[in-house]
Amino acid sequence: MEFGPIFRTLTRNKTRFILISLEVALTLAIVVNCINITLHTLNQINRSTGLDEGGIIAITSMPFAADFKEKQYLDNARKADVEMMRSIPGVIAAESISAFPLSGSGSSSGYKPLGDKKNTIGTGYFEAGIDILNALGVRLIQGRNFVDSDITASRSKNVIITKAFADRLFPRGDALGKQLQSRTAEYPHTIVGITETMMGSWPTWRNVTYVTFFPDKPGNFNWGLRYIVRASPSQVPALIPRLEKELLKLNNGRNVELKTLSEMKARTYEANRAVIKMLTAVIFLLVFVTALGIVGITSFSVTERTHHIGTRRALGARKLDIVRYFLLENWIITSLGVAAGVGFTYGLNYLLVTFVSGTKMDWRLVVGGVLLLWFTGLSSAFAPALRGARIKPALATRTV
Amino acid sequence: MLKMAKVSKIYRTDMIETHALSEFDLEVESGEFISIMGPSGCGKTTFLNVAGLLDTFENGTYHLDGADVSRLSDGEMSRIRNQKIGFIFQTFNLIPDLNVYDNIDVPLRYSRKNKAERKSAIEQALSIVGLVSRMKHYPSQLSGGQQQRVAIARALVGRPRLILADEPTGNLDSLMAREIMDLMEKINQEGTTIIMVTHDPELAARAARSIHLLDGKVIDLQPERPAALYTHVNPASATT
């Protein structure tokens, strides 16, 4: 092959080729890191919430009639709403709750094993009626579900927590039946059940899978009443207007708002999705710009060596040989860039992980990035190289 | 006009040193028309570059128009090239993007003359070479002889004391070559010193004095017998 002559040419035009190599290196570093962030964010968005998002309708009832200020009236209204909704065909389960999972709005608190000296651990919590696990479609894996008698006036409650939270509190897996305290030990709660993993209110929170359910009659005049209704996803579009109509028919002293959990999730992840789109655009533009640069540089190489190519052709080089020469030259430049770029990629990743946030680089992405740039380099160099191959051998003998 | 004494020019690469000019002596009087001849690699081009202040040299002295120009800065050399020297090249070296008028305008631009001065100088130069009608043409629209005439106009326009011509007819057929030589003689007669490098003995013979270079040295200075070396050469075969 022609490695020797190509290398000698490259060393004579160092600066220009170093520039292109540097450009390729930076492009690799930026593109691979952007892809890394994109994939990480996508994973975040697509990771299982443990909830049947499409089949869950989240209903907010905001009372304005003064009657709702009376606790008894509010309790009756809640009971009437839940019973009415349960009776509608297609509804699998309905229950009241204090806030909605994945919505970005809710309550959190901190708990630790009773008597433990360490700091409390943050958990999202929901106050809810006793059938809440069924309404959310979350499976109980240990212990028992709530019963009517769990709803008491006492500040100490029987609680159900997610397995993720249970394992964090009691790493030996013996959470069931244990007691929890908040900052002080005054009102300990007892773990009566453990559910499979699900997400709480804030999907981007580190502790999102730590969830605690308190049996209660949630809601008040100011905060309103909230319900979770589960149905088969195909029935949901028809159920939403039906439920809205029935709820207002049952009690007109309020406004109601109905959304699916997947709508709420989409709203919560809006910024993340936007970032993915912006990063994708930047990736495409960056590869495009680099391709432009390679086209430009190869064109110069060809123009500069018109005479030289003519001579080679006159001495018997085939068109293929000329194309191969320029592609090989390009491949060497790109490869030098890519080699430096792998270092840059890990460097940038280190900076991002240390100073902003991010995830460690997956080596397979780096390999993918290298292949992408090789491909970009070769395909960008191809057209100018072909132009070089069309140079006539007769040019060699012309002096001007 | 021009006086070089013991001028040496050495080209160095990684491996070899080439003495392009060694102990080179030459004196040219104001108003002379001199031709310089010699085989390839004898130092003709190096001489032109040094004489035209396009290149520096190692040893010796060079006086141009009474001033020592041996060790000048790049800026000073540029100024002298602009004001005292005109160049004519074998390949014309017109700037393809610029039309005839703008090409001739180039040296005037660097001499910071005002617009009216430039215009009259350009028109005058064009009338000398007889191309006033082609003012708006681009080099690619002109014949080789016309291009060289534009180049001569460009060399003339700044009213230089010295014109350096490098194979001015090398790329032209003999008819056009003759026209160019006529033009150069006319310019010389009006007082401009001309030094012309050529390897065409017929052309060299038209100069008042001919100098022969070999290996960076003047080997035959015979002002009293111009072109004597070549009197026996058949002119027809010399026109290559």
Add this chain to the structure above:
Amino acid sequence: MLLYHLRIAFKSLRRNPILSTLIIFGIALGIGVSTTFMTTHHLLSGNPIPHKSDRLYYVELDSWDPARGWDDSNPKATPNQLTYRDTVEIMKSNIPTYQGGSFKASLYVHPPPNVGRPFKVVARMCFSDFFPLFDVPFQYGSGWPRSADAGPEQVVVLDNETNQKVFGGRNSVGKLLRVEDREFKVVGVLKPWFPRPKFFDVHNGAFEKPEEIYLPFNFVRPLELYSAGNTSGWKNDDGEGFEAHLNGESIWIQMWVQLDTEKQKEAYMDFLNSYVKGQKLLGRMQRPLNNKLLPVMEWMKIEKVVPEEATSMLVISMLFLVVCALNLIGILLGKFLGRAPEVGVRRALGASKWSIFVQHIIECELVGVLGGVLGVLLSIGGLKLINSLFEINFKFQLDGLMVIAAIGLALTAGLIAGLYPAWRICSIPPAVYLKEQ
């Protein structure tokens, strides 16, 4: 001479239109992308009240758990809001020029039946000083007098949209509006007002719209209002019910003061310190004395108002511009060196090195300007795309400063990219390219 250089630069660009388009488009892409993200970052990190941001202070008192500070990772951090009881007490000071605790509440507005059903609004419960404190602009009327705070009198200020919705945009000052279960007299209607960020309350969406109606703070008790914003606590209330909530340790009120002089500031700090010392004697606030008065921009920084994503995208877009500049250096180098014979001729005809250098730098700057202008146009498109990605309450738009910054960036990129190629071409010995062409 400058004009001559410019003309030569134009000719040079016209000689190879494809290459020139490539060059200009390349730099335009870089400027377009970087300007887009520079603008978003600029708009998200701007000073919302520049003329007095250094005289407005956010008040923080350390009322948190004696056993465990507000932020485990920063022992110096103070809780980011105040309790109700502390707000009421420090509002008794007469040192600040203006002062006011406020919070966000969710209330029902009952318009006349012919207008429509009752609807929820987000209300700001605030003191009369709120309006002069933040220079809130009024379309009709004004805020309520200080005397209306204590009662409290049943007065309300509406934002422009709510006035549009309920009163059809007419001057409604003096009209009555039912909020929850009582009638309030409209005393003022705001002009459209959208400070970015919503600096007086950044905890509940720093880029949300301001509240829709404004009521005297002291309705918190008669209406039994809980905050509709962020509430944090470390201790259960002593007892049940609303009074226990008000007397408890949960924090939900944002307190701002305007202190015009250094002396005023010192006096107010003394006042806060002596208040906290007094509370310590009562057994509250047992953490080390750590009261803070934070000017607007410092407060924005502490609260990390600028989204991390905006900063990351800014960094990435600047790297993008660097790649475009590298690209430009490479192409310009090739283009300029390809012109060496012409430069040789110019040098022979008397052009100095400097003149050649300037000529090429001017060509680069011409590319920079053209690329910059095209880049600004591209960034308008880029911002439109970004606006379409978010359901936010405001639109990202270029302003004059950003256009200037974009052109400046383009000129800088052109200059930096041009320096090396221009230097290379002007240092070629003039003799070299004259012979061979």
